[in-house]
Amino acid sequence: MATPSAVATESAEGASDRDEGGRVWRSRAIRLVSVVAAIVVWQLLTANHIRLWVRFDTLPTVTQIVHAFGHQLGTGTYWLDLGQSVIRILSGFVLAALAGVASGVALGRSRLFSDIFGPLTELARPIPAIAIVPVAILLFPTDEAGIVFITFLAAYFPIMVSTRHAVRALPVIWEDSVRTLGGGRWDVLLRVVLPGSLPGVFGGLSVGIGVAWICVVSAEMISGRLGVGYRTWQAYTIVDYPGVFVGIITIGVLGFATSAAVELLGRRATAWLPRAGAEAK
The missing domain is CATH 1.10.3720.10 (MetI-like)
Incomplete structure (x- = not known):
């Protein structure tokens, strides 16, 4: 029969593993969102022929x-x-x-x-x-x-x-x-x-x-x-x-x-x- 201290240790380890897994997936999600956001911004700038400091109207759109x-x-x-x-x-x-x-x-x-x-x-x-x-x-x-x-x-x-x-x-x-x-x-x-x-x-x-x-x-x-x-x-x-x-x-x-x-x-x-x-x- 497991002692209370052993059960507490296992619970702490399980919680640590879950937290680590959550951090990994959160990091991956942020990286994916950053790439998608860059693609969306590129499409908006080129499709609307925006000219700021650079000429996005001369570049092809994402599509x-x-x-x-x-x-x-x-x-x-x-x-x-x-x-x-x-x-x-x-x-x-x-x-x-x-x-x-x-x-x-x-x-x-x-x-x-x-x-x-x-x-x-x-x-x-x-x-x-x-x-x-x-x-x-x-x-x-x-x-x-x-x-x-x-x-x-x-x-x-x-x-x-x-x-x-x-x-x-x-x-x-x-x-x-x-x-x-x-x-x-x-x-x-x-x-x-x-x-x-x-x-x-x-x-x-x-x-x-x-x-x-x-x-x-x-x-x-x-x-x-x-x-x-x-x-x-x-x-x-x-x-x-x-x-x-x-x-x-x-x-x-x-x-x-x-x-x-x-x-x-x-x-x-x-x-x-x-x-x-x-x-x-």
Whole structure:
């Protein structure tokens, strides 16, 4: 038979779970309402040809964009462009993740590697990746390889810098503890450096995927033959403004989906960490 204190504890836990569930659903409802409100305001401003500080009368209405979106979804060209952009972003981002994490760990752990490679990265890092488009066109035999290279550069530096800082911020006592127990260099790397730097690594990956989307779309507009960015710019040149917004919305959805996937993977990989401010998220 349960004691009164046990019953009270279970009741308190149940109430806490209900409160937490209520907060989650309330947060989701507020986010949904904010998006719907923005769409309604857009429709009212464009349908009524409002001119304030900006000219909403020159922009397509929500209904026009929805109609164009429905038409695009029924064409093979839309899905071909979408698939091409996704292949480019994944190719460049995966290469950047591998190279960025490896070089970031090496820069954080090896003074010799930092002396040799560090100055080169600091000189190249401030250069916008999109400014390398002319070089990529000259350097690679195909536009496809050049666009993937631009995407790689865009994602590489945020990942590398975040990983390097995360490795250098690890407490020295962690490494000393492993070595005291007889661990070698690989034990320190696998048991201290990589797990300890994971939050910083995924922070860099999250930033990197966002910057990569900016640059891949820009590169597609400049030198692409297929892709969401190329098709968006083409729609602008033929004065198909609803088509432009179809491209913009597609880019936003793709960016949101890939960023959410990186964040979800990061939360799964660092599930052992305490979550500060989880309620605010």
